[in-house]
Amino acid sequence: MKIIPLFLPYAGCVRRCSYCQQHIATGISKIRSPADAGEFLAKAASGVKGDFLVGFYGGSFLALPFERISEYLDALPVSGRMKGIRISTTAESIEKAKIMKVMKKTRISAIEIGIESFNGDVLEKCGRPNHPFAFYRKKAGILKGMKIPLHIHLLCGLPGDSKEKYLDTARKAARLAPAGVRIHPAIVLKGTALAGLYAKGEYCPLDIGEAADLTALSLKYFIKKDIPVTRLGLFPDENLLKKGNIIAGPFHPAFGSIVWSRYYRKMLEERMHGPGRYMVYAPEGIIAHIIGFKKENMEYFNARGITIEIKPGSRLSIRKKYFPTRPIFAKKGEIS
Numbered sequence: 001m002k003i004i005p006l007f008l009p010y011a012g013c014v015r016r017c018s019y020c021q022q023h024i025a026t027g028i029s030k031i032r033s034p035a036d037a038g039e040f041l042a043k044a045a046s047g048v049k050g051d052f053l054v055g056f057y058g059g060s061f062l063a064l065p066f067e068r069i070s071e072y073l074d075a076l077p078v079s080g081r082m083k084g085i086r087i088s089t090t091a092e093s094i095e096k097a098k099i100m101k102v103m104k105k106t107r108i109s110a111i112e113i114g115i116e117s118f119n120g121d122v123l124e125k126c127g128r129p130n131h132p133f134a135f136y137r138k139k140a141g142i143l144k145g146m147k148i149p150l151h152i153h154l155l156c157g158l159p160g161d162s163k164e165k166y167l168d169t170a171r172k173a174a175r176l177a178p179a180g181v182r183i184h185p186a187i188v189l190k191g192t193a194l195a196g197l198y199a200k201g202e203y204c205p206l207d208i209g210e211a212a213d214l215t216a217l218s219l220k221y222f223i224k225k226d227i228p229v230t231r232l233g234l235f236p237d238e239n240l241l242k243k244g245n246i247i248a249g250p251f252h253p254a255f256g257s258i259v260w261s262r263y264y265r266k267m268l269e270e271r272m273h274g275p276g277r278y279m280v281y282a283p284e285g286i287i288a289h290i291i292g293f294k295k296e297n298m299e300y301f302n303a304r305g306i307t308i309e310i311k312p313g314s315r316l317s318i319r320k321k322y323f324p325t326r327p328i329f330a331k332k333g334e335i336s
């Protein structure tokens with residue numbers, strides 16, 4: 001269903017996390033008042049065919065005082081096509097009583113919380129509070145009890161982060177059984193504390209290959225539990241792409257395609273037996289990922305003396321031509 005995003009940059013935020021630059025990421029310079037929001041939403045809704053949701057994004061919506069939340073909810077389009085709202089917020093602001101008050105006014109179709117990392121060291125370096133896993137489990141339980149789908153946002157490559165810390169974060173995030181997960185690597189944006197650290201040489205972002213490989217490694221935790229990965233990489237908003245807004249870091253408009261390429265490359269590699277010719281059978285939907293972003297997997301394999309022939313199949317399998325004769329099937333949960 002179409003989502004009309006209403007960006008309220010930093011609304012409700014009690015901190016500025018070191019990597020976050022909502023004005024650049026959303027292209028919105030100030031928070032719309034409820035009256036302005038109402039006008040914007042009415043206009044946007046008139047251009048949408050069929051049902052739609054409204055997304056309150058760009059800040060910690062549920063951390064606003066309820067009176068303010070209420071004013072925004074009263075500004076929602078009065079239309080039978082408006083099927084509810086989605087909310088971005090912090091885990092600290094998940095409170096049953098407040099959410100129930102919101103639900104008296106409109107349906108909540110999903111709540112996304114920015115967890116970013118479960119590692120205390122990383123969180124401290126990013127200016128975020130450090131909560132034990134049990135805290136997040138409790139918050140996830142509140143939403144589950146209210147039948148509100150929980151979505152989680154994670155970041156990799158933050159200051160103080162490492163492969164082990166990030167994979168531990170991904171594993172723990174999957175244990176919360178969210179309805180979806182969004183992942184992107186830390187990018188150095190203009191005007192952030194992270195940009196200051198980068199300028200002083202105290203922070204070095206991942207490069208594209210590192211970020212894609214690391215993100216690809218973490219996908220297994222979500223795929224095994226059938227948790228949809230709803231977005232990989234920052235949305236390439238035209239404002240974000242303006243010269244000077246991205247100072248450094250692994251931004252790529254096709255980051256998701258690169259990650260999926262790396263994911264399937266690794267899966268195939270683990271099932272290969274050295275150089276040679278391989279036959280790969282794969283569902284149509286993943287053949288492009290096996291070939292790789294801009295054919296990078298084909299080049300990668302060719303450089304290692306490996307050639308692969310791909311044919312459509314009902315499930316992913318690979319066999320070395322002539323030997324071994326038995327196909328090596330992917331394990332459950334390895335095909336998205």
Ligand code: SF4
Pocket residue numbers: 010013014015016017020021022058059060090114
């Ligand atoms: S990351 Fe979230 S909580 Fe932190 S400043 Fe940005 S919007 Fe606010």
